Amino acid sequence: MSALVQLRGVSKTYGSAAALHPTDLAFERGKTTVLIGPSGCGKSTLLRLIIGLLEPDAGTIQFDGAPITPAHTAELRRRVGYVIQDGGLFPHLTARKNVLLMSTHLKRPVAEMDQRLAELCALTRFPETALDRYPLELSGGQRQRISLMRALALSPELLLLDEPLGALDPLVRAALQKDLKEIFARLKQTAILVTHDLAEAAYLGDEIVLMTEGRVAQIGTLEDLRAKPASAFVTEFINAQRALVLT
Amino acid sequence: MNAGTRSGGLQTAERFQRAVWKAPLLGLLATLCVLRASTSLGEPILVGSKKFTESYVLAEIAKRAMEEAGIPVEHRQGMGGTIILWEALRTDQIGFYPEYTGTIGEEILKAPPSTSTAEMRAKLERSGVGMTSDLGFNNTxxxxxxxxxxxxxxxxxxxxxxxxxxxxxxxxxxxxxxxxxxxxxxxxxxxxxxxxxxxxxxxxxxxxxxxxxxxxxxxxxxxxxxxxxxxxLQDDLQFFPQYRAVFLYRLTLPPKAIAVLRSLVGTLDENQMIRLNAEAERTKNYALAADLYFQNGASRQQPRAGETLTHKLIRWTSRHLELAGISLLLSIIVGIPLGIAASRGGALGQVILGVTSAVQTIPSLALLALLVPVPFFGISPRTAIAALFLYGLLPIVRNTATGLQDIAQPVRESAIALGLEPAARLWKIYLPIASRSILGGIKTSAVINIGTATLAALIGAGGLGEPILSGLNLNDHATILQGAIPAAVLALLVQWSFDLLDRILIPKGLRL
Missing domain, CATH: 3.40.190.120 (Osmoprotection protein (prox); domain 2)
Structure with missing residues (x-):
């Protein structure tokens, strides 16, 4: 089975600094891939290239077998959900309108939208009674759940999450990690998640892509990375994170 | 709640918001039609005067003399200055006005001091303008x-x-x-x-x-x-140039009217003029001063039954609101799109912000002087509206641009990543989020407009500037306050009504 997203020789520089060196990567359908690495390693850049917020300097990105071009990014974006760290919710719209914004814009039937909203509330454990609140009236965890509902509203083939849990306190974060894992499993969702937390990566990811300085350092499970580190950096990164957890 | 009512409520809200934006447009169109209609009504000859006592009094005397000869005259008093009156006369928007030979030579014709009266007449004739002989006094x-x-x-x-x-x-x-x-x-x-x-x-x-x-x-x-x-003190070496009072008039005026102006020649000496000026400043009433001129002559007319203060206040205030309101609507209609363009930065943004800022630095008198000779504008309220419109642009353009630029990056990127087209992003996301800033700019513009609309009086377009200007000339505080107090009250009312409008137009989620 072919990969849903396929990068070939994709690179990106900001001014003179290379954010991403020429990279080949494939993201398989139905799997959760975690991009991990220190700040500035290029993991967010990679995500933004896939959603078309950035254009690559060189190389091609294929989605579902077709190369991404500016001409059909709008159509592509509707097949991809995107969740960012602080939610990126629209402050002037209620939770309900945030979630249904695109469905309304695309003039989906009202009954279908209401049914989808109920499903999403159940899926993300968001109380339906809070749907008419504005983002400022919601807690951080609730905001991320709404952001996730908004990303899932059109049943996207691909879900991109850029440090979605980064700004949450540990208890909320743990609860959401658990929910995310269930959601991905139930939806058989193809997902790419960016994090800098190795425990989260290991918990949520079928596969981990460890990056450093704009390059892929190693791809595999946490076991692979630990047992057969591809470089000294991989060992160092894993040890540093383990030390954090254990002390 | 079922699905039907929910979406029904949503549509009603949108329709209401659209209606709120549409209503002023219709109002604007209606008012423009009224303005056009009202300018073509009636045919009295217009007499202009500059904003100082003597000019008012001379115009009032001429008006009285004409009316006694059965010629209807309307006095546009206290217009902005030589250039505005001259341009208005040259382009046939007023029929005549009092002027001084020194000013005609130096400022209007820019002729050397040695120019003779005959030469002046010949030059004025090229602009279709005639000049009476000396009224009898020298105001130098x-x-x-x-x-x-x-x-x-x-x-x-x-x-x-x-x-x-x-x-x-x-x-x-x-x-x-x-x-x-x-x-x-x-x-x-x-x-x-x-x-x-x-x-x-x-x-x-x-x-x-x-x-x-x-x-x-x-x-x-x-x-x-x-x-x-x-x-x-007597100017025994004849140092000071001659500023002899005359009337400048359109050569196309009816011969009867020109004859009336000529009949005033030589009837006023310095002492008489000093007396009339003093009378005007004492009684705060130019018509009474004009009466004094006619006292020695045939008829001592009763001053026309005066308009009551309430009626005058209503007339000034409604004209003031009309000027400020129409210009504000135009500023909004043009300013918001310019602000959107400016928010994208780049050379175009710089040009838009630069030009709208530069307009602010043009003194109002200069701006009026530029507009008065233009055919569509002239000394009509349109000129005042155009000037106010230009002055009102900057706050709206700037606040729209900053409001849009201040939208957080994650919100912007979310709108893009969701797959909304650029137009939908603007209407559904960016403009509503920037609405507080945009409305703030409109509010500033409205309050400034109420204050600046007093400039309309400089071209005789009425409004609350009329009592303010004539009060300033007469050094009469009561008259100044008749204009200044309503203007201040209007500014406060505008401020309050915009605070109310905020609650309707700024989405609730932004007001938490």
């Missing part, structure tokens, strides 16, 4: 002294000052700087220059009275000369 610069002081030192002529170096001169700053002012005057008469200081015109009279200065400059027909019993 003069030096004045207290009668007692002048008599004690035996001073009658300017050259007599030469022998009195102890005298203290208190001169206006304008006179000190003018090409036909103090320095060449002192050179020509060889006057002592050690005791000279600059002082404000009004304060100068007080200083003269209490003896802290001895000599000051004045206009030779200034009402204060009569009021304070001052002596005008």
């Amino acid at each position: 610069y003069a030096l004045v002294m207290q009668r007692a002081v002048a008599e004690k030192s035996h001073i009658q002529k300017i050259s007599d000052l030469r022998n009195h170096p102890e005298l203290r001169f208190g001169l206006t700053h304008e006179f000190l700087d003018r090409r036909d002012g103090w320095r060449p005057l002192a050179d020509k008469y060889q006057l002592p220059t050690q005791n000279v200081s600059g002082i404000d015109h009004g304060l100068g009279y007080a200083a003269l009275r209490n003896g802290s200065i001895d000599v000051k400059d004045a206009y030779s027909t200034d009402a204060k000369i009569g009021e304070n019993d001052l002596v005008v």
Whole structure:
């Protein structure tokens, strides 16, 4: 089975600094891939290239077998959900309108939208009674759940999450990690998640892509990375994170 | 709640918001139609006057004389200055107005001082303008002294000052700087220059009275000369240029009207004019001063049954609101799209912000002078509206641009990543989020407009500037306040109604 997203020789520089060196990567359908690495390693850049917020300097990105071009990014974006760290919710719209914004814009039937909203509330454990609140009236965890509902509203083939849990306190974060894992499993969702937390990566990811300085350092499970580190950096990164957890 | 009612509520809200934006547009169109219609009504001859007492009085006298001859005349009083009146006359928007030969030569024709009256007439004729002969007085610069002081030192002529170096001169700053002012005057008469200081015109009279200065400059027909019993020193070397009063008129005026203007020639000397000016300033009523002129003649008309103050206030205020309102709507309609363009930065953004800022620096009188000769504008309210529209642009353009630029990056990227097209992003996301800032700009613009709409009086377009201007000329605080208080109240009302509008137009989620 072919990969849903396929990068070939994709690179990106900001001014003179290379954010991403020429990279080949494939993201398989139905799997959760975690991009991990220190700040500035290029993991967010990679995500933004896939959603078309950035254009690559060189190389091609294929989605579902077709190369991404500016001409059909709008159509592509509707097949991809995107969740960012602080939610990126629209402050002037209620939770309900945030979630249904695109469905309304695309003039989906009202009954279908209401049914989808109920499903999403159940899926993300968001109380339906809070749907008419504005983002400022919601807690951080609730905001991320709404952001996730908004990303899932059109049943996207691909879900991109850029440090979605980064700004949450540990208890909320743990609860959401658990929910995310269930959601991905139930939806058989193809997902790419960016994090800098190795425990989260290991918990949520079928596969981990460890990056450093704009390059892929190693791809595999946490076991692979630990047992057969591809470089000294991989060992160092894993040890540093383990030390954090254990002390 | 079922699905149907929920979406119904949503649509109603959107329809309401759209209606809120549409209503002013319709109002604007309606008002423009009314404006067009009202400008073509009636055919009285228009007489203009400049914003100082003597000009008002002369125009009022001519108006009275015309009306007695059965010619209807409308007085556009207190217009902005020579250039505005001249342009209005040249482009046939007013029929006639009082002017001075010195001003005609220097400012209008820019002719050398040696130009003869016949040469002036010939040049004016090329613009379709005629000039009456001298009304009988010369309103030029003069030096004045207290009668007692002048008599004690035996001073009658300017050259007599030469022998009195102890005298203290208190001169206006304008006179000190003018090409036909103090320095060449002192050179020509060889006057002592050690005791000279600059002082404000009004304060100068007080200083003269209490003896802290001895000599000051004045206009030779200034009402204060009569009021304070001052002596005008004779210009024995004929230094000051002649500023003889005449009427300038369209050559296309009916012969009967021109004949009336000619009948006024030679009927006013300096003393008579000083008396009329003093009467106008004393009674705060130019029509009464004009009456005084006709008292010696045939008919002493009762002053026209005056408009009540309430009626005048309503007339001024409604015109004021009309000017400020229409111009504000235009500023909004043009300003928001310009602000959106400017928010994208780049060269275009720089140009838009630069030009709208530069417009602010043009003094209102200069802006009016630029617009008056343009056919569509002239001395109609349209000119005032255009000027106010230009002044109102900057706050709206700037606030729209900043409001849009201040939207957080994650919110922007979310809108893009969701797959909304650029237009939908703007209408559904960016503009609503920037609405507080945009409305703030509109509010600033509205309050500024209420204040600036007083400039309309400079071109005779009415509004609350009318009492303010005439009060300033008469040094009459009560009249000034008749315009200033309603203007201040309007500004407050506008402020409050916009605070209410905020609650309707700014989405609730942004007001938490």
